[in-house]
Amino acid sequence: MSRNIVPDIVVGRLPIYLRMLDFLVQEGRQITSSQELGDRLGISSAQIRKDLSHFGEFGKQxxxxxxxxxxxxxxRILHMNQEWNMVLIGAGDLGHAIAHYQGFAAHGFHIVGVFDNDPAKVGKALGKYVVQGMEDLQGVIEAxxxxxxxxxxxxxAARQVADLLIGYGVRALLNYAPITLTTPHHVKVQYIDPVALLQHMAYYLPNGAGA
Amino acid sequence: MSRNIVPDIVVGRLPIYLRMLDFLVQEGRQITSSQELGDRLGISSAQIRKDLSHFGEFGKQxxxxxxxxxxxxxxRILHMNQEWNMVLIGAGDLGHAIAHYQGFAAHGFHIVGVFDNDPAKVGKALGKYVVQGMEDLQGVIEAxxxxxxxxxxxxxAARQVADLLIGYGVRALLNYAPITLTTPHHVKVQYIDPVALLQHMAYYLPNGAGA
Known part of the structure; x- marks a missing residue:
């Protein structure tokens, strides 16, 4: 598949471009340039042109x-011309914040069920959801x-949950647990790890600052 | 500074290596190899050896x-041999989840104040914090x-908040708002944008799946 020849790092920038274009559409703008996009995103215009050239010709010199x-x-390229259903595993503080986040549905991502293995949580309301037990997970994923x-x-618990999800046919995992998951090649994983990002930035700060 | 010659993408992998090494220490392990680290992290052993070689010789053939x-x-390289103080701006659902997250302090990152510009939130308890007004932000950052x-x-509101923080001397921003921030060169920004990560993965999924 030609999809595989686009570097993953390029694919990862497309959502950033899309977000900026959404913003420009809302502002009523009709025309933009790689220069303007680059200035607004802190990316070189050459990089933007090169990234987009992987997918076709979108503008005229x-x-x-x-x-x-x-x-x-x-x-279309990011498959955002359809809706995507997701399951959420974990109904703790973090699960609560995720279940309440409005941004998913606004972009076509829909949480269709919230699951936890804690009997004290199962059956409880969580926003517009009712927390379900893990025994219901497969049925919801399939339905x-x-x-x-x-x-x-x-x-x-993350590795076991990931294995369950993959076994039930889930192809993409957004992992908030601070652990690296190894998955089959056909399953994608992205990580949300605020500590790792803070450590990444701390590298650049002068030692002795901020303590 | 020699710090600047290490590619940022390499710096970004160091926290992942650190996390795995922390895990191995907890397991009581004394010796590991680039091969084992690579297998556990889904990264080639050659990549790991190359990444580490930027910082010195850490193992013997x-x-x-x-x-x-x-x-x-x-x-030491990531400046984790000291504590780091942080301010949190925003006391909504997301701010709540962040303020309750135990992982920050466990890694030496300490939220020293939670701020919001909503008078209805200021003065209210949020976990172990009391939400403060924006007029107190500069004093807390400096103290x-x-x-x-x-x-x-x-x-x-994110751009305005970022400008305030930078004006008060903050050097690193962890941005949960779905907007790209342009900042002075000496200020680092990292993004937590779950929608962008979902879109990144959706690219690889067959169209028509999951709807």
């Missing part, structure tokens, strides 16, 4: 990009064709 | 790495030498 057209093309799973359980 | 020593060296800020406000 000297006239720039049609904002709405480029936005629609990026949505709602949930291709994505959000892991919001402690690190010690 | 054939004998592997001393787990505790390499862990301590990575902590506690907070070098880092966590932005958990709506996208429309």
């Amino acid at each position: 000297g006239t720039g990009y049609n904002v709405a057209y480029l936005r629609d093309q990026l949505k 709602d064709k949930a291709a994505m799973g959000i892991i919001a359980v402690p690190a010690a | 054939g004998t592997g790495y001393n787990v505790a020593y390499l862990r301590d060296q990575l902590k 506690d030498k907070a070098a880092m800020g966590i932005i958990a406000v709506p996208a429309a």
